[in-house]
Amino acid sequence: QKLGEGTFGEVYIATHERTGETAALKKIKLECEDEGVPGTTLREVSLLKELQHPNVVQLKDVFYMPNDNKLYLCFEYCDYDLKK
Numbered sequence: 001q002k003l004g005e006g007t008f009g010e011v012y013i014a015t016h017e018r019t020g021e022t023a024a025l026k027k028i029k030l031e032c033e034d035e036g037v038p039g040t041t042l043r044e045v046s047l048l049k050e051l052q053h054p055n056v057v058q059l060k061d062v063f064y065m066p067n068d069n070k071l072y073l074c075f076e077y078c079d080y081d082l083k084k
Contacts (some may be wrong), residue, residue: 009070014061016074023060026073037064037071045073 003011009028016023030037048059061074 021076
């Protein structure tokens, strides 16, 4: 089920395969196929993995699918809409 979309990708509700937990899966399409994951994206992922705070959604896992050139970020799921 699609939760939303933004400038860099789409977010879906999913089940984490290893833990069975409900998660928010952000799918990011990478523009340059030749260069792999951009440095700015790598820095963002690195910071998100280190960030631990009760008021910040936790990044649980990251994986790259070379066959469709997409990066997937698996976040804890929060049943809340900031638009409301």
